[in-house]
Amino acid sequence: xxxxxxxxxxxxxxxxxxxxxxxxxxxxxxxxxxxxxxxxxxxxxxxxxxxxxxxxxxxxxxxxxxxxxxxxxxxxxxxxxxxxxxxxxxxxxxxxxxxxxxxxxxxxxxxxxxxxxxxxxxxxxxxxxxxxxxxxxxxxxxxxxxxxxxxxxxxxxxxxxxxxxxxxxxxxxxxxxxxx
Numbered sequence: 001x002x003x004x005x006x007x008x009x010x011x012x013x014x015x016x017x018x019x020x021x022x023x024x025x026x027x028x029x030x031x032x033x034x035x036x037x038x039x040x041x042x043x044x045x046x047x048x049x050x051x052x053x054x055x056x057x058x059x060x061x062x063x064x065x066x067x068x069x070x071x072x073x074x075x076x077x078x079x080x081x082x083x084x085x086x087x088x089x090x091x092x093x094x095x096x097x098x099x100x101x102x103x104x105x106x107x108x109x110x111x112x113x114x115x116x117x118x119x120x121x122x123x124x125x126x127x128x129x130x131x132x133x134x135x136x137x138x139x140x141x142x143x144x145x146x147x148x149x150x151x152x153x154x155x156x157x158x159x160x161x162x163x164x165x166x167x168x169x170x171x172x173x174x175x176x177x178x179x180x
Contacts, residue, residue, distance in 0.1 A: 026064065026072060028085040033094050034101055046101045053109050056084060063111040066150030086111060089154055091118040093125075093133045106148050115140065116154035119175070 034049035036042075056063075062080045064072065069085050071077035088102070106113055117123065117140065125134035143149040155172045164172065 026069065026079060026083045026085060028069075028087060031086070031088045033088065033090075033092070033097050035094075035097055046097070049101065050105055053105050053111060056111070057109040063113065065112040065147070066114045066152055069114070086113040087116060088113055089116050089118075090123060090135070091154060091158055093123050093135065095128075095133055095135045095139065098135070099139070103143060103148060112148060112150070114150045114152055115143075116152045118154045118156070118158055120156050 029052075031044060031049070034044050034046045036044045059082070061082045061084050064079060064083050064085050068077065068079060072079045072083075086106075090098075102113075105111075117135075121134075123135060124137060124140075125131050126136065128134075128136035128138065140149065140151050144151050153173075156175050157172065159168070159172060161169055161172070
């Protein structure tokens, strides 16, 4: 868990000191992106992200990819004692932040992450030459081939599932798997 502490330069500072989870459970840290700000209490900055990755590395943490985490969850694999899963909900076209900050930081610390991608054209495009904001499928494929990320679905439109019919839920769950 992160501890909220006041700071002279910002309303809060998140301390990246995790609390051990009883029973050997693997903590999962969810990010939206390193410049995310929902409000004064829920936010992230690129320097905080870098500090958190540095802390995890300095303290001997190992990151798991999606396959390793799934094997751990279904009981078919053991993981190092200080394992953690880093996840990113990619639901906004913010390719430059990932290209310039997230991916280089993950590389620097030899970390892996799971990217949950909202698989629609507001996030992912086909023209990475002139459209620098949108991700391209080739970005994700390259990072996955490099072993930095595992790709997973965050759906197509990010709806409130409690308002959908079974047919709509099936579409939202199955369609991204055809794209990914």
